[in-house]
Amino acid sequence: MPGMKGNNKYFMILVMLSLCACRKGLPPQQYVQYVQDAKNGLLKNVQVSEWEYKIQYRPAEFILLTEGKTVSDGKVRKKRNEQLSDMAWFNISFQHIDGKISPLRYALSSRGEYDLRLNYFLNEAARSIKLICNWKDTLTPTSYLFENHYNLTPQETMVVGFHLPSGAIDEMQLSYEDRIFKTGIIKTIFRKEDLDNIPKLVY
């Protein structure tokens, strides 16, 4: 009997520890806010001279939510989740600090220069982006899309996806070399604790 008492004590400690270790759950709206809040380490802001870069890590659930796929979609949601799993997705947005004009049109000297910029972001920028996982695997994008806003917004966005190697991801470092606005190489780290702290999505 005294042994049983001791076992119960250990069991209680184990339960309490596992409760503490559990990731918190958040409803959709708060989940989106959490991911978009720079304080939580999933959104990084980098300013280099007169250009601002925002690098947003996008967990699969976040993408599903922003695409409007909720629990009611059932099969569609499951299928989409499968497509997104095993990948790390990022949005790289950039804009001029005055925020008045699309970067593609900023300080243009000719129409040719605009075409050159557009062509770079449509076809070549993916080669300037890489992801280093756990400080050993250097990944190149397996998916890349330039969200063309047709000069309607002062911000442009590149969507990149990397196929992750098997095993746990501790830390990721995303690097991007801007060859159009000549701001050098931009690097940001997504830390293990921030990735581990991503809440569960609860409906």
Next chain:
Amino acid sequence: MSAEKRLNMREIKVLLICLLMCVGTGVTTYYAVKRQNKKIAVADAVRLFDQFNMKKEMEASAKVKLDMLNKQADSVGSLLQAARAVHDEEAEKKFTYAYSYFRSSFDEEYTRSNREINEQVWKRLNPTVEEFGRKMQLHVIIGANGMGSVLYNDDYYDVTEELIKYVNARYEGKQ
């Protein structure tokens, strides 16, 4: 009564002199301490530039293209020598033109990439050095570059190593 008054006046004068002396000593001490607290640091600008990771990476990336252009020029150079050896004038003329084209392409690319790397690296370094200075509460950071701006400095003022570590950590996103 007047004697008492005179005494009081004398006392007041003494007190005033004492007060003035105290204020004078205080002001002098304040400025002496302030002068001592003026923090000046020296950083080797050339070492800082050379050991900045972004510069190394950009140079490595530019080297790939430069190596390719150099190899092309070398290949055409070999063909030109071969044409000269067999006295093929037409081929010699063609390869001379091609060789000068590849050489000038290499030179242009070398100059362009060097200029771009310099510009981009200093564009990144300048605000980071400023940030470092503020963080370390420095008043002046003097950039020693071997051009005679700093003739001598001992280790006491040298912050080059700390600065290199700081700019690299900022660049890698670690800070």
